[in-house]
Amino acid sequence: MSEVTLENKEKFEELQKEIDQWKGKEGPLMPVLHKAQEIFGCLSLDVQKYISKELDIPVSDIYGVATFYSQFTLKPKGKYKIGVCMGTACYVKGSQAILNELAKELDMKVGDTTDDGLFTLEATRCLGACGLAPIIMINDDVYGRLKPEDIKEIVAKYKEG
Amino acid sequence: MELYRSHVLVCGGTGCHSSGSADIIGRFNSEIKAHGIEKEVQVVQTGCFGLCEVGPIVIVYPEGAFYSRIKADDVPEIVSEHLVKGRVVKHLLYSHSIEEDESIKALDEVPFYQKQKRIALRNCGVIDPENIDEYIAFDGYKALGKVLTEMTPEEVIETIKVSGLRGRGGAGFPTGLKWEFTYKAKGDKKYVACNADEGDPGAFMDRSILEGDPHAVIEAMTIAGYTVGADQGYIYVRAEYPIAVKRLTIAIAQARQYGLLGKNILGTDFSFDLELRLGAGAFVCGEETALMASVEGGRGEPRPRPPFPAVKGLFGKPTLLNNVETYANIPQIILNGPEWLQSIGTEKSKGTKVFALGGKINNTGLVEVPMGTTLREIIYEVGGGIPGGKKFKAAQTGGPSGGCIPTEHLDTPIDYDSLTAIGSMMGSGGLVVMDEDNCMVDIARFFLEFTVEESCGKCPPCRIGTKRMLDLLNKIAEGKGEEGDIEKLEELGQGIKIASLCGLGQSAPNPVLSTIRYFRDEYEEHIRDKKCRAGVCQALLQYFILEDKCRSCGLCAKACPVNSISGERKQPYVINQETCIKCGACMERCPFDAIIKR
Numbered sequence: 001m002s003e004v005t006l007e008n009k010e011k012f013e014e015l016q017k018e019i020d021q022w023k024g025k026e027g028p029l030m031p032v033l034h035k036a037q038e039i040f041g042c043l044s045l046d047v048q049k050y051i052s053k054e055l056d057i058p059v060s061d062i063y064g065v066a067t068f069y070s071q072f073t074l075k076p077k078g079k080y081k082i083g084v085c086m087g088t089a090c091y092v093k094g095s096q097a098i099l100n101e102l103a104k105e106l107d108m109k110v111g112d113t114t115d116d117g118l119f120t121l122e123a124t125r126c127l128g129a130c131g132l133a134p135i136i137m138i139n140d141d142v143y144g145r146l147k148p149e150d151i152k153e154i155v156a157k158y159k160e161g
Numbered sequence: 162m163e164l165y166r167s168h169v170l171v172c173g174g175t176g177c178h179s180s181g182s183a184d185i186i187g188r189f190n191s192e193i194k195a196h197g198i199e200k201e202v203q204v205v206q207t208g209c210f211g212l213c214e215v216g217p218i219v220i221v222y223p224e225g226a227f228y229s230r231i232k233a234d235d236v237p238e239i240v241s242e243h244l245v246k247g248r249v250v251k252h253l254l255y256s257h258s259i260e261e262d263e264s265i266k267a268l269d270e271v272p273f274y275q276k277q278k279r280i281a282l283r284n285c286g287v288i289d290p291e292n293i294d295e296y297i298a299f300d301g302y303k304a305l306g307k308v309l310t311e312m313t314p315e316e317v318i319e320t321i322k323v324s325g326l327r328g329r330g331g332a333g334f335p336t337g338l339k340w341e342f343t344y345k346a347k348g349d350k351k352y353v354a355c356n357a358d359e360g361d362p363g364a365f366m367d368r369s370i371l372e373g374d375p376h377a378v379i380e381a382m383t384i385a386g387y388t389v390g391a392d393q394g395y396i397y398v399r400a401e402y403p404i405a406v407k408r409l410t411i412a413i414a415q416a417r418q419y420g421l422l423g424k425n426i427l428g429t430d431f432s433f434d435l436e437l438r439l440g441a442g443a444f445v446c447g448e449e450t451a452l453m454a455s456v457e458g459g460r461g462e463p464r465p466r467p468p469f470p471a472v473k474g475l476f477g478k479p480t481l482l483n484n485v486e487t488y489a490n491i492p493q494i495i496l497n498g499p500e501w502l503q504s505i506g507t508e509k510s511k512g513t514k515v516f517a518l519g520g521k522i523n524n525t526g527l528v529e530v531p532m533g534t535t536l537r538e539i540i541y542e543v544g545g546g547i548p549g550g551k552k553f554k555a556a557q558t559g560g561p562s563g564g565c566i567p568t569e570h571l572d573t574p575i576d577y578d579s580l581t582a583i584g585s586m587m588g589s590g591g592l593v594v595m596d597e598d599n600c601m602v603d604i605a606r607f608f609l610e611f612t613v614e615e616s617c618g619k620c621p622p623c624r625i626g627t628k629r630m631l632d633l634l635n636k637i638a639e640g641k642g643e644e645g646d647i648e649k650l651e652e653l654g655q656g657i658k659i660a661s662l663c664g665l666g667q668s669a670p671n672p673v674l675s676t677i678r679y680f681r682d683e684y685e686e687h688i689r690d691k692k693c694r695a696g697v698c699q700a701l702l703q704y705f706i707l708e709d710k711c712r713s714c715g716l717c718a719k720a721c722p723v724n725s726i727s728g729e730r731k732q733p734y735v736i737n738q739e740t741c742i743k744c745g746a747c748m749e750r751c752p753f754d755a756i757i758k759r
Contacts, residue, residue: 026457028458029458030439034439034441057458064460065458068461069461087362088363088520089525089593092604125401126360126362126365128176128359128364128365128368128402129176129179129213129365130176130363130525131176131214132176133519142179
């Protein structure tokens with residue numbers, strides 16, 4: 001078990017603080033996993049084992065929870081997470097074409113992360129901004145009322161950093 | 162409290178926020194300061210106004226000037242003209258809010274708002290959701306005070322029962338009964354929970370209430386806690402709703418500070434506190450037993466009922482679980498009396514329902530109408546009809562659990578029972594409009610894809626059955642459908658409905674069954690004629706070059722990635738249907754609109 005090393009010591013300390021807050025309370029696992037993912041970017045096996053020991057929950061249970069929910073990830077995501085809303089309102093207004101265009105422009109499959117670690121492309125659930133359909137989110141930025149031809153310019157902005 | 166001569170209300174709902182309302186607020190503040198009128202004009206960030214289509218929205222009172230699609234660069238003009246000189250900036254106003262004589266219409270006379278009745282949304286777009294004082298100024302926490310000092314739990318239950326309120330989250334179970342069951346359940350510890358895991362695609366009512374009026378939910382849950390005998394509540398909210406989470410967090414902290422949550426509320430011996438729990442992207446957690454499993458920290462898998470949550474819920478204790486919109490009705494019922502709600506709606510469905518209008522409709526947004534309003538009124542009067550002069554094809558209600566309603570049922574008065582009778586359901590209130598360009602087989606496939614992905618996998622009818630249905634739909638959409646496929650879909654669908662463990666599986670076949678019921682001819686066309694009349698199913702399409710329009714420029718041939726287009730100068734070009742991959746590149750490239758798909 002590789003666990004805590006020098007480089008990630010601070011991160012584990014931060015996680016420990018969160019865990020301490022939840023000890024003795026009911027149902028601590030979900031909030032702790034949210035925090036752990038925020039700190040580490042993903043829920044690696046080491047992180048799961050650490051939480052297992054601290055909360056006294058079998059690691060198999062934690063793995064079960066971490067893989068059940070779509071927002072938890074075991075592998076790190078790209079620097080820019082592109083989410084294409086596939087809610088009904090966006091879908092009937094052509095979000096599939098937007099998603100295809102993004103996959104083409106970035107030369108990647110939906111659900112993957114580019115080799116340079118820059119982009120992760122995902123089809124997401126309804127983001128609730130149906131008035132702007134079809135929309136995409138890149139990290140916290142929202143782009144709405146899109147047409148496939150808008151994609152090139154938007155992606156270029158992030159490629160340049 | 163300061164007195165201001167003008168108020169600038171800027172919508173801070175997710176829709177307007179996404180299109181830059183935070184910048185607009187910042188710009189208003191700096192411009193107002195630059196003109197030295199910051200003591201006269203107050204800028205308020207409110208919840209959703211509802212008319213998301215024309216956002217970002219700014220309303221200036223006392224005139225009630227409704228500015229639409231505002232950009233930060235429009236702000237200096239509004240400040241210098243309207244706020245300083247008192248001249249409304251007409252060219253920035255929402256066009257439907259101007260009378261023929263160029264005066265401004267009152268907001269409730271604008272067609273979008275005319276037929277609406279706002280109970281659950283009454284404070285959305287009116288108050289600053291991050292300021293508890295504004296909620297209190299609009300009778301906030303008055304119902305809690307009345308309940309704690311004047312009413313017994315039995316009286317509260319009786320009030321809710323008489324009002325006829327039914328759960329707004331889906332199935333429409335009578336709310337008063339639910340409260341009574343939890344009240345009567347034996348237990349040393351009880352919980353109150355709020356289902357804010359609004360997962361239906363195209364539905365954002367609950368999000369808007371949480372963002373626009375979070376205290377209404379907190380007040381109602383506290384009333385519920387007093388009534389059923391609980392001292393702890395949980396709000397389970399989607400992690401995908403960051404603004405709602407932020408405003409709820411602020412609201413809970415403010416309520417604690419004011420002694421409206423915590424120990425000895427309003428000086429009584431009743432104590433109650435609330436905690437937020439975030440979902441993590443699992444649609445099934447909207448199902449009540451799955452939601453509770455998730456709050457407890459497990460996989461969000463449903464379990465059989467009974468025992469119902471009222472008997473054995475969170476952490477094995479009796480639990481009252483209602484959805485956001487249901488709670489938002491409670492304080493108003495307490496204050497106005499049960500007869501008031503009784504007077505609104507239809508015989509078996511009382512009050513109002515919030516719908517999220519989306520898809521092919523002019524006024525995309527959030528509307529709240531009395532139960533019994535017809536679909537036609539919602540779509541054509543409130544919603545402003547279908548854009549681009551297209552023909553209405555169907556309205557989808559109830560999300561992945563609901564169905565598609567065709568033209569012949571447009572005049573059905575909307576309530577729980579009428580929607581179920583025509584093969585759909587109220588669901589949480591998503592209402593997505595589809596026009597002639599939408600293929601019903603494709604829409605059914607879209608929803609099935611959703612349920613296949615979101616099925617938790619616990620029970621086989623849902624896990625395997627929905628996958629098999631999706632396989633059949635894919636086959637039909639790809640032009641490989643055979644006689645008998647429709648009947649197989651129907652048989653599978655009925656089986657899944659009967660045999661699934663929870664509401665997700667029991668309702669998953671609805672989108673398929675309802676589209677077969679009303680659009681069987683479209684399915685048959687896909688299977689027999691290999692034709693998709695809406696032009697959506699790619700495999701069934703063919704691209705053609707119209708001879709009379711083709712100018713033989715050759716651009717299409719250059720654009721074709723698989724060299725399937727050939728031609729000579731002064732001769733119309735031709736597409737080789739054998740090798741064409743139907744990518745549509747030629748059609749996009751053609752400057753003369755000479756290429757069509759059919």
